[in-house]
Amino acid sequence: MSRMGMQRYWAGILAVGVLGAGLAGATASASAQTAEQAPPPAASTYKPNFPGDPARSDSEAQALGYMRVVLRAQREYKKRHDKYAPSLQALAGTGSFTKRMAATTDRGDYKASFRVHEDGFIFTMTPNHMDSEHRSFYAEEDGVIHADDQKAADMSSPKIR
Numbered sequence: 001m002s003r004m005g006m007q008r009y010w011a012g013i014l015a016v017g018v019l020g021a022g023l024a025g026a027t028a029s030a031s032a033q034t035a036e037q038a039p040p041p042a043a044s045t046y047k048p049n050f051p052g053d054p055a056r057s058d059s060e061a062q063a064l065g066y067m068r069v070v071l072r073a074q075r076e077y078k079k080r081h082d083k084y085a086p087s088l089q090a091l092a093g094t095g096s097f098t099k100r101m102a103a104t105t106d107r108g109d110y111k112a113s114f115r116v117h118e119d120g121f122i123f124t125m126t127p128n129h130m131d132s133e134h135r136s137f138y139a140e141e142d143g144v145i146h147a148d149d150q151k152a153a154d155m156s157s158p159k160i161r
Contacts, residue, residue, distance in 0.1 A: 046133070054147070054160040057133035059109040063125040064137065064145065064160075066107055070114075070123055071143045073097035084121050084141060088114050109134060126152060 046057050055061035070088070073095040077085045085091035092102040105112040113124045120141035127134035130149060137160075138146040138153035146157035 052161050056135070059127070059134055062108055063110040063127075066101070066110075066112065067123065067125055067137055067139060067145060069095070069097050069101065070112075071139055071145075074121065074123075074141065075143065078141075084116065086116050088112070124153065 046055065046061075048055070049061055053061065055064055070091065073091050074084055076095045077083075077091055080094075085094070088097075088102040088105075089099075091097050092099040105114075107125065109129075110125045110127050113122075113126065115122050123139045125137040127136060130136060132149050135147040135149040136151070136153040136157075138148075138155065138157060140155065145160050146153045146155065147160045148154075148157040
């Protein structure tokens with residue numbers, strides 16, 4: 001190969017290298033800009049545990065599960081004693097409601113509240129932080145659960161299934 005041919009050969013190699021480096025830098029820059037502009041990943045969506053599950057999050061599902069256990073135990077207690085249990089501790093050992101479940105009112109993202117009145121009881125589950133995935137819940141002796149994502153749930157709050 002002549003000296004002129006060798007110069008062209010190396011010039012071509014150099015040109016390809018420079019173009020490749022420039023292209024790699026542009027691609028990295030574009031990737032960085034795209035990553036900055038990309039929206040944050042979507043929050044994981046709740047998958048219902050059973051058909052008709054009214055929960056909007058795992059926390060709600062746990063709170064509603066706890067409420068259902070308490071409400072079933074109260075129905076059973078009422079059949080046995082002709083009155084409702086005066087406290088969660090008195091309810092322990094009825095149905096699937098255990099002493100351990102009665103021991104604390106802190107239930108993960110929720111706090112349970114139980115109080116009796118003349119012929120019944122009021123049972124609530126209040127989230128530590130209320131939002132669309134952490135609603136407050138309310139139930140009385142009729143066993144109907146009410147939910148609200150704006151305020152503490154009460155009898156006037158919408159019923160859930």
